[in-house]
Amino acid sequence: MNDSQWLIEFDASKAKFQWFFLQYGFDAEWKRLEEARSKNQVKKMLDLMNFVWCELPDNIFNIKMNPTGWSEFISLLEN
Numbered sequence: 001m002n003d004s005q006w007l008i009e010f011d012a013s014k015a016k017f018q019w020f021f022l023q024y025g026f027d028a029e030w031k032r033l034e035e036a037r038s039k040n041q042v043k044k045m046l047d048l049m050n051f052v053w054c055e056l057p058d059n060i061f062n063i064k065m066n067p068t069g070w071s072e073f074i075s076l077l078e079n
Helices: 003-023 027-038 042-055 070-078
Strands: none
Touching: 003 027, 003 042, 003 070, 027 042, 042 070
16 A cells, blocks of 8 residues: 555544544644644654554453454554
8 A cells, every 4th residue: 555545544544543542641642643644744653653552551452352443543554
């Protein structure tokens, strides 16, 4: 997937996973993610998303529990 396609996927799915950024205290990261999106900085966006992925509680954010937006979030990280 190229950067343009990735950004389209991000835009289509971000509303589904924004909640866990805000609920788990990653407000600043969400703001930086939106800023990077406005500048089409995919690498910076992925870096921020990977950071948050590593910090979220494993017992909730996993394939088995699959909270709302998790599949979309992981899909973006894997592409």
